[in-house]
Amino acid sequence: MRLETVAVIGGGAWGTALAQAAAMAGRSVALVVRTNRQAEAINATHMNEAALPGQVLSGRIVAMSQLAQADIIVLAVPAQSTRTLLNDLDPALLAGKPVVLSAKGLETGTLARQSEILRDMAPEALGFVLSGPSFAVDVAAGRPTAVTLAGDDASETSALALALAGPSFRPYAADDRIGVEIAGALKNVYALACGAVEGANLGASARAALIARGYAEMARMVTAMGGSAHTLTGLAGLGDLALTCTSVQSRNYQFGMALGAGRQTAEVLASGAKLAEGVATAPVAAALAKSLNVDAPLIDAVDAVVAGTSDIASIVAGLMSRPLKREI
Numbered sequence: 001m002r003l004e005t006v007a008v009i010g011g012g013a014w015g016t017a018l019a020q021a022a023a024m025a026g027r028s029v030a031l032v033v034r035t036n037r038q039a040e041a042i043n044a045t046h047m048n049e050a051a052l053p054g055q056v057l058s059g060r061i062v063a064m065s066q067l068a069q070a071d072i073i074v075l076a077v078p079a080q081s082t083r084t085l086l087n088d089l090d091p092a093l094l095a096g097k098p099v100v101l102s103a104k105g106l107e108t109g110t111l112a113r114q115s116e117i118l119r120d121m122a123p124e125a126l127g128f129v130l131s132g133p134s135f136a137v138d139v140a141a142g143r144p145t146a147v148t149l150a151g152d153d154a155s156e157t158s159a160l161a162l163a164l165a166g167p168s169f170r171p172y173a174a175d176d177r178i179g180v181e182i183a184g185a186l187k188n189v190y191a192l193a194c195g196a197v198e199g200a201n202l203g204a205s206a207r208a209a210l211i212a213r214g215y216a217e218m219a220r221m222v223t224a225m226g227g228s229a230h231t232l233t234g235l236a237g238l239g240d241l242a243l244t245c246t247s248v249q250s251r252n253y254q255f256g257m258a259l260g261a262g263r264q265t266a267e268v269l270a271s272g273a274k275l276a277e278g279v280a281t282a283p284v285a286a287a288l289a290k291s292l293n294v295d296a297p298l299i300d301a302v303d304a305v306v307a308g309t310s311d312i313a314s315i316v317a318g319l320m321s322r323p324l325k326r327e328i
C-alpha cells in the first residue's frame with residue numbers, strides 16, 4: 001500500500017489540524033475545503049483563520065476545493081455531514097484506498113456509525129477510524145498527543161499509523177472499530193452531561209461520579225454492539241473521556257454548561273455555539289440503547305435535557321433515587 005500523499009476533506013478545526021499532523025509526519029497533504037476562495041486564502045497566508053486562528057500551517061499543505069488522487073483520504077466533516085460528503089465524491093477516488101474516519105458521532109435517523117456510512121456509500125474503500133484525546137488547537141500546534149487508529153487488517157493499520165505518526169502525534173494501531181467509534185461518539189454525550197454538572201454547580205464529586213458511571217454505561221453499549229469493553233481502557237475510551245469531560249475547552253462541555261445553567265438547546269444553537277456533536281448524538285444513542293435493551297440512564301438523561309423534556313433538578317433526583325445495586 002503506497003502511503004505518501006494525504007487528502008484531508010473538511011476545512012474546519014479538525015481537518016486543518018489533521019492536515020498539519022500529516023504534514024509533520026512527512027506526508028504531502030491536500031486540504032480539501034468547500035470553495036476556491038477558501039483554498040486561495042489558505043494557500044496565500046498558510047493559515048486557516050476561520051478554523052484555527054493564528055496557527056501557521058506547514059508548507060507541505062496545499063488547499064484545494066476538489067478532491068484529487070491521494071494515497072490516504074481523511075474525512076473530517078461533522079458526523080451528520082459524512083453521508084452527504086460521500087454522496088458528492090467520485091467513489092473511484094476512494095476505491096481500494098485507506099479512508100480515515102475522524103468524526104465522532106452517530107447518524108440521525110439511521111443510527112449508523114461513521115464506518116457503516118462509508119460501507120454504504122463507498123463499499124470498496126478501506127475504512128479506518130481515528131479517535132482519542134486530541135483538541136485541534138493542540139494537534140495543529142504540535143503539542144504532543146496519542147490517539148487510537150483502528151482498522152480490520154492489522155498490518156495495514158500499523159502501516160497507516162506509521163504514515164501518520166509524527167514527533168507530536170502518536171497513533172496506536174487497534175482492531176476494534178466498533179469500540180473506538182462508540183467511545184468517540186458517546187464521550188461527547190457524557191461531556192455534555194459533565195458540562196451541565198458544572199453549569200448547574202453540582203460539584204466536582206458529581207462530575208467524577210458521572211465519568212465513572214458513564215464509563216460503565218459505555219462498556220455496556222460497546223459490548224452490546226459487538227465491540228470489546230477492553231478498548232475503553234485506551235485512548236479513544238478513557239483518554240478522550242478524561243479530556244472532554246473535564247475541560248472547558250471542549251465544545252461539548254461548553255454546550256453542556258449552558259444547558260446546566262438553564263438555557264434551552266435551541267437558544268444555545270441560535271447564539272452561534274460551535275459544533276457540539278453530542279447534541280445530535282444523544283437522541284441517536286438513546287434510541288440505540290433502547291433497541292439493544294441496554295440500561296443507559298445517563299444517555300437518557302442527556303437526551304431529555306437536550307430535548308428540553310426534563311430539567312437538571314428532576315434528572316438528578318431521578319438518577320439518585322434509582323434502586324441501589326452492586327457496582328459491577
Ligand SMILES: NC(=O)C1=CN([C@@H]2O[C@H](COP(=O)(O)OP(=O)(O)OC[C@H]3O[C@@H](n4cnc5c(N)ncnc54)[C@H](OP(=O)(O)O)[C@@H]3O)[C@@H](O)[C@H]2O)C=CC1
Binds near residue numbers: 010137
Ligand atoms: N475540533 C476538535 O478538536 C476535534 C474534532 N473532532 C471531530 O471532527 C469532526 C469535525 O469537527 P471540526 O472540524 O472541529 O468542526 P468545525 O465546525 O470546525 O468544521 C467542520 C467543517 O466541515 C465542513 N463541512 C461540513 N459539511 C461538509 C460537506 N458536506 N462537505 C465539505 N465540507 C463540509 C464545514 O464547512 P462549512 O463551515 O462551510 O459548513 C467546516 O469547515 C467532528 O465530528 C468532531 O467531533 C475530533 C477530534 C478533535
Ligand SMILES: O=C(CO)COP(=O)(O)O
Binds near residue numbers: 134240249250
Ligand atoms: O473530540 C475532541 C477532543 O478529543 C474535541 O471535543 P469537542 O468537540 O467537545 O471540542
